[in-house]
Amino acid sequence: MGKITPLLVVVGIAAVIGIILKNVINKLPTIKVGYFPEFIAISGKYAYVANRNASVSVIDTSTNTVIKTIPVGNGPSFIAIFENYAYVANSDDNTVSVIDTKTNTIIKTIKVGSSPISIAISGNYAYVANSWDGTVSVIDTTTNTIIKTINVGKFPAYIAISGNNAYVANRTDATISVIDISGYK
Numbered sequence: 001m002g003k004i005t006p007l008l009v010v011v012g013i014a015a016v017i018g019i020i021l022k023n024v025i026n027k028l029p030t031i032k033v034g035y036f037p038e039f040i041a042i043s044g045k046y047a048y049v050a051n052r053n054a055s056v057s058v059i060d061t062s063t064n065t066v067i068k069t070i071p072v073g074n075g076p077s078f079i080a081i082f083e084n085y086a087y088v089a090n091s092d093d094n095t096v097s098v099i100d101t102k103t104n105t106i107i108k109t110i111k112v113g114s115s116p117i118s119i120a121i122s123g124n125y126a127y128v129a130n131s132w133d134g135t136v137s138v139i140d141t142t143t144n145t146i147i148k149t150i151n152v153g154k155f156p157a158y159i160a161i162s163g164n165n166a167y168v169a170n171r172t173d174a175t176i177s178v179i180d181i182s183g184y185k
Helices: 006-026
Strands: 037-043 046-051 055-060 065-071 076-082 085-090 095-100 105-111 116-122 125-130 135-140 145-151 156-162 165-170 175-180
Touching (some): 046 076, 046 085, 065 105, 095 116, 105 145, 116 156, 135 156
Antiparallel strands (some): 095 105, 116 125, 125 135, 156 165
């Protein structure tokens, strides 16, 4: 009988480990949602998934099942949760859908700038980055209406809030716009 070389032992162990890992990975639970899930946000025991096919899947995280699919605007790309509401940026039709998370129904659709792709919320105001027109729409969340549109850099992509400032990442011109939001609190 031939001698077993250390290289064959290592290769054999690696193959066995690979098979075990593949079986472990394949056994991870998955949940079927809409086409091209792009973003997920959590509110209590529910996960809200933005699907590019104009829907939001609502997942009960205690059972890992979809309990509802909510039709929204075209191209939902981002969800921000505030109190009992989910604000969904619909980049393909320039709207924000507002979902009541108690009833999982749309309560309002708000027309914003061109191609909204992210939202940050502070106090009673939602700040929406509109990528194609280089603006941020300010929504009063108590009335769900636009109260101001602010010009920022080229292709604003994301917004983060710290204290009295909203920081907007502008992809195309490689800048950060700083918006004083102290008047909106």
